Amino acid sequence: MAGTVITITSGKGGVGKTTTTANIGTALALLGQKVVVFDGDVGLRNLDIVMGLENRVVYDVIDFVEGRCRLRQALVRDKRAAPGELYLLPTAQTRDKSAINPRQMVEVCEELRRDVDYILIDSPAGIEQGFQNALAPADRVFVVTNPEVSSIRDADRVIGLIEARGKGPAQLIINRLSPARVKKQEMLSVQDIVEVLATEVIGIVPEDEAILSSSNRGVPVVLNGKTPAAQAFQDIARRVLGQDVPVVEPQSLSWWQKLLGIS
Amino acid sequence: MGLIDRFFSNKPNAPSTDTGSAAAARQRLQFVLVHDRAEIPPATLNLIKDDIIAVLSRRIRIDREHVSVQLTYTENESRLVVDIPLLTEALSDAPGRARGSSARPATAPRPSSR
Numbered sequence: 095m096a097g098t099v100i101t102i103t104s105g106k107g108g109v110g111k112t113t114t115t116a117n118i119g120t121a122l123a124l125l126g127q128k129v130v131v132f133d134g135d136v137g138l139r140n141l142d143i144v145m146g147l148e149n150r151v152v153y154d155v156i157d158f159v160e161g162r163c164r165l166r167q168a169l170v171r172d173k174r175a176a177p178g179e180l181y182l183l184p185t186a187q188t189r190d191k192s193a194i195n196p197r198q199m200v201e202v203c204e205e206l207r208r209d210v211d212y213i214l215i216d217s218p219a220g221i222e223q224g225f226q227n228a229l230a231p232a233d234r235v236f237v238v239t240n241p242e243v244s245s246i247r248d249a250d251r252v253i254g255l256i257e258a259r260g261k262g263p264a265q266l267i268i269n270r271l272s273p274a275r276v277k278k279q280e281m282l283s284v285q286d287i288v289e290v291l292a293t294e295v296i297g298i299v300p301e302d303e304a305i306l307s308s309s310n311r312g313v314p315v316v317l318n319g320k321t322p323a324a325q326a327f328q329d330i331a332r333r334v335l336g337q338d339v340p341v342v343e344p345q346s347l348s349w350w351q352k353l354l355g356i357s
Numbered sequence: 358m359g360l361i362d363r364f365f366s367n368k369p370n371a372p373s374t375d376t377g378s379a380a381a382a383r384q385r386l387q388f389v390l391v392h393d394r395a396e397i398p399p400a401t402l403n404l405i406k407d408d409i410i411a412v413l414s415r416r417i418r419i420d421r422e423h424v425s426v427q428l429t430y431t432e433n434e435s436r437l438v439v440d441i442p443l444l445t446e447a448l449s450d451a452p453g454r455a456r457g458s459s460a461r462p463a464t465a466p467r468p469s470s471r
Binding site: 188 | 378379381382385386388389393396398399400
């Protein structure tokens, strides 16, 4: 088995990289894949708390790199994502980005690759060493952006850097789209964003209030199924597996559609 | 969701779907922040707890099931709070010592002068 490494990055902070990583990783495991979600944000780790696994972290990837544990010991198993297998590889909270370098990131992923189908790396914001670390082992790169000028500008810069490093073409995840506001012309549409970034879209995730309660509780939305964002993340996971799931811009429901229960 | 519900849940999110998740968030954050600030992960605390139980058990009988080792953070001070219930018999081999059921040394009756 030679697993695929997918790095999830954005340039700008706060656009939903960690939520996206947690949910695509969990969705892939729910589809029967063997998956590691790997926190690339040394010193500001959050994938553990978003997934609700913060109390089970014993060792982290820095412990492995510095020889204090075996890689397997640093993996935290998440048993909620049957029938596949899902593991979290946490990072250190009390160190900084220099605690690991791109070569070591590649080595860690080479070791993981032998045993799993997918490794999803949650990149830190920015374009400095943490981003370079997260990019080094990548086979594919997903850039998360919001329909909002500053995150699109940063996404454009990051997409260029990914190309320059020979890791392109990146694929785009448009997160927190509000179809109702697009309809009212208060928000950039998917078409607007695609025209600016000229990058293939692998998923459109609608704004969904279930996301906040999911991170409050530490339960990724895909684990309880049916909300709009959960369905969008499940669709992305199917596309990752090569299934033909067309990318369509979510439409806002009119009052009579809501009344009739059409979705 | 029925037709009537759907009609009345016109708001983006009915409050009932999210009851109490803020409380969960507060509790989880408190726990994780206290550990982050002290730079002592929960797993290390469990190891410390095992060590304390092992050391004390060599000398005295303690109620292992109810030992609590917790980090607290108040007024810019991290504190390790350890609570160790003793088994009543723990004091029984010291003659003259009253067999109080109280587990805390501070409240254990002093040996009589007889």
